[in-house]
Amino acid sequence: MSEINLPALRNAISPYLPLGRSGLLPALHAAQAVCGWIPPEAAAEVARLLNVPLAEVHGVIEFYSLFYNEPVGRRITRVCTDVACALKGGDALLNGLCAQHGIRPGQTTLDGAVTIESAPCLGMCDLAPAVLTVDDGRWTVGDGKLRPRSPIYGLNRLLTARCGRGRQTTLAEYGGYEALRKALRMTPEQVVAEIKASGLVGRGGAAFPTGVKWEGAAKAEGSPKYVVCNTDESEPGTFKDRVLLMDDPHSVLEGMLIAGYAIGAARGYFYVRGEYAYMLPVLQAVFDSARKAGLLGENILNSGFSFEVEIRLGAGAYICGEETALFESIEGKRGFPRIKPPFPTTHGLFGKPTVINNVETMCNVPLILKMGAQAYRQIGTEKSTGPKLFCVSGDVARPGVYEVPFGVTLRELLAMAGGTDGGTEKETEKQIQAILFGGAAGTFATAEHLDVRLTFEDLRAAGLSLGSGVVMVFDHSRDLRKVLTKLGHFFAHESCGKCYPCQMGTQRQLEILERLAEGKSLPGDRERLQDVGWTMTDASLCGLGQTAASAVLSAMKLGLV
């Protein structure tokens, strides 16, 4: 039996007791901070204090990969071995670190000092290979920095105007929440109408019109209503939301406040992926300064509108980026997606009308109010309005976040990124083997697609997906079969396991891809991949399974493998 410090544990958990079941993830994080892992005695104490059945507490610990049900090192080092980092030697780095300590990935040194493990995409593909370390509760990236610093490029930087300086924008620099002030002078209906008129569609991957979503929640019966900012950013290849939140957090908060006013919500949640825990102090400081300035809390700017925000930290589960799984997670449960309909606008968080938006979507909101919907529409194309952030990584000279108006071509974007090796456009064109669009859940393109315009409509027509804005480049030196195996591994690791097609299909898909990469394919493997892939696509319960074969099927269609 391990000895646990009960008074310290109770003390750490006590702030979350009023939250009841919804306090389970915060309480488990707190327990882990005290004990280093979550021993059964600590889990039982959490269960008792929050009045949650023991088996369910255990079920939750088991679901999230950042909760440890056995002792781990005082320092935990996580090395990303996902697609983009694998191109830059992530696996070699992991194995090298392990060799130094005489352990294998996932193991802890005998003295209990260090645990080293591989990690799914850490959202630092521009800084690949990425490493995240937790040392006695202190989070650092790379070799000891407190935050990643990302290069930002762009033509006309509106969303990222204050990003890329390696520090967070202060309230004084950001300004006085002019967009919020303007919104508060309008009626909520006018604000919704303005967002609708802007043509803004969600940047989280599903490309749903934001104004329509807000209108749905505003008109929905039921109260209270909630706004959630989806800060789970776990789609491999995606890192833009991290940049926005770390560098310009006030714009995200301002967007959320405007959403709250527009739909009649008084409470908002930031659901931050567990691997972004280093963001918490930044966000907390932002809330504090906004509160001091009368921009958050009771009676904001004397308008009669009140709004509170809360941060919830995930614990290592890609599926919790899916909106309904995210709600379950905030509610203190395993991140199982719900069946839709009903949709979040009527039955969201705690079963109440909820607007959930991506970080980048939120950042567009103040911009739209400041510029006016009509001026905003001048950016981009008729159907894809506004600026868009692309996360460019892989074999390009300058990986990073790129802000461009919708409608630039892929060729133009890659030219901005310096091409494959900083060479001429012609050389780049020759060197490109494939481009992964939209992330692990996306589709492959080839040099044939270089002139496609980056808009929702053009990409859809070309059979590609914009997804979360991932553009990951692979030159001819890369073995795409290995890349596909990485993708297959990601989905098998992240499937929640609820529905059969994805629970078993992601595993079967991985096995066939592993054979392919090792040159040991069996007769019939291509048909197996197709059957598994189409079954997942067609019959899975949620977007994870529905897209888990997307890249593989597209690579086969293009003859890349």
Place this chain on the structure above:
Amino acid sequence: MLKIVLDGQEVMTAEGATLLEAARAAGIEIPTICWHPATTANGLCRLCVVEVEGMRLLQPACIVRVAEGMKVQTRSERVIRARRTILEMLASSVDLSDSPEIRALMQEYHASAERFPGAKRRDVPLKDDNPMYVRDYAKCVLCWRCVQVCAEDAQYTYAINFSGRGYETEIGTFFDAPMPATTCVFCGQCVGVCPTGALKPKREFLLEQGLKPEEIVTRSSGRKQRRENR
């Protein structure tokens, strides 16, 4: 009542019915594994998926409700491929020897148990830790019914939940505690709703092991344990 078109045939159905209910009333059989009248439908086995006109993806018939004029294909090519592949994946993952219904479905859909050579199976050792039932999770198809009846769908006992996730999911107790050390009240409802023989009454299990009925009584560890507890 409203009108829907099932496999090209116009059918009158009750408002609020699920497609599964509507089809069964019309004499059209749609296969299910996770669905059970006593548990909340989760639509997770996806065996009941059908093609609904106007919907991009296949829809679970146990969840989707009828709407006037809905056109539904219960056995299109896409539906059959999904059902066959799901069954083949299931056979490559778990031991279906105690699941005659699923094996019959495999025959009906021409699903081959050998479709996925080299597949990692969920081979886990049998758990025999209490006097009332054994748990053989190598036979578990993760239909969730046992977890559901143990919780809000019936018993409010919350003895079992999940461990792991994805393919590695297993039904489990708090830190794998043996059943008698949990909140389990041995009501037997979980055993009653198990579709595959993963949960089995101890007596049935011992008879299958070749024990004679008279041997079982004296060998019951349950009596011993209960005596010790007094």
